Amino acid sequence: MKFLLTKHIVLPATLQKEKNLSVSVHYKGDSEKSIKLSLIGIGDNENINFHYSNQSKVSGDWKKLTVYGSLKESKAINIYIEYSGNRDTNQFVDLKNVEVKVGKHLLNEMKTGTEDNIIIQPALNENNIIPLKIENDRFFWKQIPQLQDAKIIGLGEITHGSETLRNLRLFFLKSLILDHNCKLILAEGDFQVFMLFDLYIQGLIPISSRDRIKEILDLGFGNNTFITFLDWLRTYNDKNIKKVHLVGIDNNANFDNISIPLMDFHYNLLGEDKAKNYIKLIYSNQLDSVKILANNDESLKIVMGEKYFQYYNYVLSEPRFKNWQDLSLSRDRNMFRRTLYLDSLFTTEDEKIAILAHSGHLQKIPLVNEVSEKVLGNFLNKTFKQKYYAINFTAGSGTFIQDSCDYFKNFCIDFIRNIPEDSFEYQAASLHKKLFLYPMDKLCNNSIKTSLHIYRNSLGKDLFKFTNLRKRYDSIIFVDSSIAIPLGFYQQLDVDSHYFKKRTMYYDLIKK
Numbered sequence: 001m002k003f004l005l006t007k008h009i010v011l012p013a014t015l016q017k018e019k020n021l022s023v024s025v026h027y028k029g030d031s032e033k034s035i036k037l038s039l040i041g042i043g044d045n046e047n048i049n050f051h052y053s054n055q056s057k058v059s060g061d062w063k064k065l066t067v068y069g070s071l072k073e074s075k076a077i078n079i080y081i082e083y084s085g086n087r088d089t090n091q092f093v094d095l096k097n098v099e100v101k102v103g104k105h106l107l108n109e110m111k112t113g114t115e116d117n118i119i120i121q122p123a124l125n126e127n128n129i130i131p132l133k134i135e136n137d138r139f140f141w142k143q144i145p146q147l148q149d150a151k152i153i154g155l156g157e158i159t160h161g162s163e164t165l166r167n168l169r170l171f172f173l174k175s176l177i178l179d180h181n182c183k184l185i186l187a188e189g190d191f192q193v194f195m196l197f198d199l200y201i202q203g204l205i206p207i208s209s210r211d212r213i214k215e216i217l218d219l220g221f222g223n224n225t226f227i228t229f230l231d232w233l234r235t236y237n238d239k240n241i242k243k244v245h246l247v248g249i250d251n252n253a254n255f256d257n258i259s260i261p262l263m264d265f266h267y268n269l270l271g272e273d274k275a276k277n278y279i280k281l282i283y284s285n286q287l288d289s290v291k292i293l294a295n296n297d298e299s300l301k302i303v304m305g306e307k308y309f310q311y312y313n314y315v316l317s318e319p320r321f322k323n324w325q326d327l328s329l330s331r332d333r334n335m336f337r338r339t340l341y342l343d344s345l346f347t348t349e350d351e352k353i354a355i356l357a358h359s360g361h362l363q364k365i366p367l368v369n370e371v372s373e374k375v376l377g378n379f380l381n382k383t384f385k386q387k388y389y390a391i392n393f394t395a396g397s398g399t400f401i402q403d404s405c406d407y408f409k410n411f412c413i414d415f416i417r418n419i420p421e422d423s424f425e426y427q428a429a430s431l432h433k434k435l436f437l438y439p440m441d442k443l444c445n446n447s448i449k450t451s452l453h454i455y456r457n458s459l460g461k462d463l464f465k466f467t468n469l470r471k472r473y474d475s476i477i478f479v480d481s482s483i484a485i486p487l488g489f490y491q492q493l494d495v496d497s498h499y500f501k502k503r504t505m506y507y508d509l510i511k512k
Contacts, residue, residue, distance in 0.1 A: 001091050005081040008462040009100065009107065010420075010450055016075060018103035023079055024066040029058035029093035036082045037065050038370065041074035046365055046468050048372050049074045058083075058093060071102065075449070076466035080370060120447045124427045128442035132435040132477070134171060144437070146474065147180070150389035152339075153352060154377055156359030156473075158394045159454035161401030161414070162482040163225070165393045168435075169356060170229045172477075176354050177236065177244055184346050185246045186339060188357035191315060192261035194248030196268060201233040201246055204303065205268045212264065245346050247311075249338040249355075251327045256320060258283055262290075263506050269303065272509065280510045291316045307345055314341065332361060336379035359392045360453065363472040391437075392473045394452050396429035398482035403457045413484050414459060422449040423464050428478040437477050440470050 027035050034055045041049035052069040079100070085091050100107040130144070147153065155173060157165045176182035187194060193216065199205045200213055214227050230246075237243040252259075262282050266275040281290045291313060294300055301309050321327040339355070347353060355362060357376065364381040366372040380388040395416060402414035419426045427448060428438070451467040469476070 001083075001085040001088070001093075003081075003083050003093075005095075006461060007079040007098075008076065008465055009079070010076045010422075010464075010466045011074065011102065015102045015105060015107075016071075016073060018071055018105070020068070020101075020103055021071045021077070022066055022068045022099075022101045024064055024097075024099045025081060025095055026062050026064050026097045027058060027093065027095050028060060028062045029091065030060060031085050031088070031091050031093075032057050032059070033083065033085045034058070035065065035093065036080075037067050038080040038082070039067050039069060040078040040080075040368065040370060041069075041072055042076040042078065042368055042466055043073070044075055044468065045471060046368055046466070048368060051370075078369070120421055121445055122427055122430070123443045123445050123448045124424075124431060124438060125442065125444050126431055128438065129431065129433065130437040130439075131433060132437060134435075144439070144475065146386070147389055149386065151352060151384055151387040152343075152355065152380055152389070153182075154355045154357070154362035154380070154388070154390040156357060156362035156377075156390065156392045158359045158392060158452050159400045159482075160358060160456065161411075161454070161485055162395065162398075163485045164395065164398070164479055164482045166485070167225050168477065168479060169393055170225055173229075173354055173356070174232065176352060177233075180352055181350060182352040182354050183242060183244050184342060184351070184353045185244065186249045186342065186353060186355045187246065188250050188335070188355075188361060189248035190250055190252050190261065191248040191318070191338065192252050192254070192259060192265070194246060195265045195312075195315065196261065197230060197248075198246050198308075199265065199269055201230055201237055202243055202308075203234060203238055209268045212268065216264075245342075247338075247342055247346075249335045249342070251321060251331055251334055252318065253324075253327060254320070255322060255327075256285065258285060259287075260503055260506075262287075263503065267506070270300070274299075276509055279506055283506065283510055287316050311342070311345060332373070332375045332379065335361070335376045336383075339376070339380070340383075359394075359473075360455065362390050363392075364388070364390050364474075365468070365471045389475075390473045392476045393479070394425060394428075394476060395479050395482035396425045397480065399484040400454065400482055401485045401487070402454075402459045411487060412459070413487065416452065416463065416482065418463070420450050420464055422447060424448050424451040424467070424469060424476065425464075425478070428476075429480060433478075434480050435478070437475050439475050440473055443470060 021039070023037065023039055025037060034057050036053060036055040038051070038053040040051055043049045049072040050069055052067050054065060054067045056063065056065050081095065083093050153176065155169045157169060159165065173185065196213060200209055210227070213230065217227050233244055233246065259282055263279050266278040266282070270278070277293060278290055281293065294312065304312060343353060360367050361375050362377040363375060364377050366378050367375050377390050397416050399413050399415055401411050403411060448469060449466060450464040451469060452463055453465045454463055
């Protein structure tokens with residue numbers, strides 16, 4: 001058994017000048033493994049001010065574990081309680097009386113937030129908002145002069161579980177394609193899986209492939225809008241000489257297993273007879289042999305075209321990860337590497353790139369958890385500077401899909417709740433506008449201290465985090481209410497039944 005409990009606390013303004021901090025927890029259990037208590041201090045620029053920790057072995061008697069430190073003018077703190085036991089299913093660890101003390105003040109007993117008798121001056125001026133209407137999407141982008149000069153535009157969603165935010169991003173993405181010469185769409189998605197999607201929008205595979213793509217989307221993306229968007233892109237590309245590409249840039253989680261996405265790719269592109277030899281090699285995990293076969297296959301090169309064949313070889317040469325830890329630690333750095341390569345391959349200097357990802361990947365500064373993590377947006381900001389424009393899509397109320405206990409198995413509806421008055425979402429909702437964009441360089445003061453930030457596996461966790469919005473994003477698109485992606489899509493997410501078992505035809509094919 002193992003667990004990691006977290007708590008994010010935005011410190012009341014009255015305590016931010018205090019010098020001393022202590023956090024303690026009482027614990028007991030039936031193993032001799034250690035329990036670890038860690039504290040992270042977050043500064044005004046979302047930098048880590050301190051990292052303190054202490055650990056002790058678990059025993060059958062109640063013990064107290066405490067961490068002491070200096071606050072160092074931190075604006076917020078992260079608390080982590082971590083336990084790594086063994087595989088004994090009967091082990092237990094009990095916790096109680098978590099106490100957070102700043103100076104002489106016990107936070108557990110204090111009123112926080114706007115109950116500090118501090119009047120919050122609004123940071124949003126109604127004169128600076130850009131009202132949006134769906135039917136005026138093509139006009140809307142022309143009101144952001146910085147966007148005209150941007151090479152890469154990050155379209156970040158604050159949660160992966162909102163149908164409203166996903167639909168809005170795709171709607172505005174169409175405008176970037178129609179009016180702003182966007183020719184490359186990059187997505188936080190498995191780069192092998194997205195190869196089939198790109199074949200579809202290029203018109204390189206028949207319309208009958210749509211059913212297979214829809215099945216994959218139902219398993220991994222959860223709403224009907226994306227397949228409709230792929231249909232729109234296919235029609236657009238059919239009418240235009242210079243095509244739009246859609247490419248995944250996230251790591252592949254296949255490890256050393258057989259690559260089903262690569263089988264799908266070859267089967268749909270080449271048909272059963274011509275794909276047979278490729279699928280046999282993929283089934284045997286001989287990707288180097290697949291490259292040799294492909295590079296001697298002139299008909300394959302002609303079908304793909306020169307540039308896409310280069311990308312195909314790039315994919316086959318990608319390193320394979322051994323475990324989830326290696327995959328996770330390298331995600332953003334690899335997404336950045338792939339972005340640079342795809343920019344050089346598919347776009348010219350005057351063509352734009354749009355990136356669809358979680359806002360945490362696209363923010364311009366590092367993401368603070370237990371460590372300060374450089375993310376894709378941080379790499380892009382340092383490399384492209386003013387040519388990178390980061391937009392965060394967020395909502396002021398409503399619902400979203402959230403993970404339950406079983407990762408990628410069971411999901412539930414969660415709510416945007418406990419909205420603090422010092423949050424962007426609270427102040428934006430106070431303007432009583434349904435949909436608008438607000439440039440971050442137009443914030444009137446520093447009264448916004450928090451904003452919505454929903455990770456995966458966040459059921460019951462703090463949804464609002466300390467935020468320096470000016471440094472995170474260039475603009476925020478706010479919608480008054482979010483509707484969750486329907487549960488029906490996610491509750492059927494059983495990989496064995498709905499993915500692998502439907503591809504037994506590949507096994508039958510290689511046995512012929």
